Amino acid sequence: GAPVPTTAGTAPPPRIGAYVANHLSYLDILVLMAARFPAFVARAATADLPLIGVISRAMGCLYVHRDKAAAAAAGGVAGRVRDRMAAQASGTTGPDDQPLLLFPEGTTTNGRFLLPFRTGAFLAGAPVQPLVLKFRTAPGGLNPSWETISAGRHLFYLMAQPLHALTVLELPVYVPSDAEKADPARYAAGVRAAMMGAGDFSPLDATLEDKWEYQALLAGRAPPPREVAVGKVNGGGAKAGGAVPVAARAGKAGKRA
Numbered sequence: 001g002a003p004v005p006t007t008a009g010t011a012p013p014p015r016i017g018a019y020v021a022n023h024l025s026y027l028d029i030l031v032l033m034a035a036r037f038p039a040f041v042a043r044a045a046t047a048d049l050p051l052i053g054v055i056s057r058a059m060g061c062l063y064v065h066r067d068k069a070a071a072a073a074a075g076g077v078a079g080r081v082r083d084r085m086a087a088q089a090s091g092t093t094g095p096d097d098q099p100l101l102l103f104p105e106g107t108t109t110n111g112r113f114l115l116p117f118r119t120g121a122f123l124a125g126a127p128v129q130p131l132v133l134k135f136r137t138a139p140g141g142l143n144p145s146w147e148t149i150s151a152g153r154h155l156f157y158l159m160a161q162p163l164h165a166l167t168v169l170e171l172p173v174y175v176p177s178d179a180e181k182a183d184p185a186r187y188a189a190g191v192r193a194a195m196m197g198a199g200d201f202s203p204l205d206a207t208l209e210d211k212w213e214y215q216a217l218l219a220g221r222a223p224p225p226r227e228v229a230v231g232k233v234n235g236g237g238a239k240a241g242g243a244v245p246v247a248a249r250a251g252k253a254g255k256r257a
Contacts, residue, residue: 013173016099017085017126020191022199023103024111024133024166025146025154031166032131033059038101041081060097082123089126099129104188106208110145111135113204114196117188125181127173130191132199136165148215171198 019038021028032038039060047053047063056063062084064077084100087093104117111134121128137143142161146154158164174194180187196203213223 014127014175015089015091016129016173017089017124018081018100018102018121019129019131020102020104020117020121020195021131022111022114022133022195022201023105023108024135025108025144026151027144027146027158027164027166028103028133029101031133031168032101035168036101037098039098040101041077060094062100078120078123081120085121085124085126089124104191107211108146109204110143112202113206114192114199114201115204115206117192119184119188122176122180122184122187122191125176125184125187127175128191129173130171130195130198132169132171132195134167134169134199136167148218169198171195 019032019036021032029040037059039062040056042056042061042063044063044065046056046061049056062080064080081100081102084093088097088099102121104121105115106118107115109115135144142157142164144158144164144166149157171194174191176187176190180190192203195201209224209226213226216223
């Protein structure tokens with residue numbers, strides 16, 4: 001697969017199933033709402049919230065259940081995202097439905113690295129529109145990416161700095177090859193590589209579970225137990241909607257098993 005550039009006089013790019021972007025903080029949602037007004041995957045209770053529920057319905061958000069049993073009865077989160085993306089790409093969604101915005105890393109980073117992508121955004125095999133977000137921070141200034149501090153403390157620091165600059169780089173639509181359509185992990189790797197090149201990111205073979213472990217250690221808590229998936233980074237097989245396996249390093253895998 002490869003990005004599909006467009007020039008004057010050529011056919012428009014194919015319909016996308018979703019936007020995919022790296023994730024820096026909760027500010028991403030506000031910025032991308034202003035730029036593209038996409039739909040989001042939101043928990044079902046969001047639809048009933050005052051004001052926020054009205055906005056989310058106007059955006060055509062995809063509501064999912066947090067309860068595993070309820071989610072499974074509704075087809076599973078990954079399955080519903082896949083179906084929504086396929087419908088969006090084929091033009092069979094409602095007239096007011098916007099493409100989903102998905103963060104395939106599954107968590108936020110400090111903006112210098114790109115984590116392995118989860119496969120949920122690539123199960124449909126539909127074209128995606130990659131978006132690269134980069135904060136421009138002056139030397140000695142606050143990097144607004146949100147990692148390990150509380151929301152209140154982050155907001156205080158954010159308000160203490162009067163100016164923040166965030167660049168949103170829109171990459172050409174990425175159309176998967178037949179091989180990528182058949183292998184969501186391979187598709188995820190292709191999009192990740194395109195975004196790393198455009199955003200000058202460094203690859204980091206970490207997962208959301210690594211982040212939880214780090215945050216627990218910072219807080220003086222015991223790290224939560226977890227399983228280790230062994231495989232190639234953004235390669236090999238992965239469960240639908242799960243993280244693409246990360247290669248376990250010698251000595252480290254035994255401690256996490």
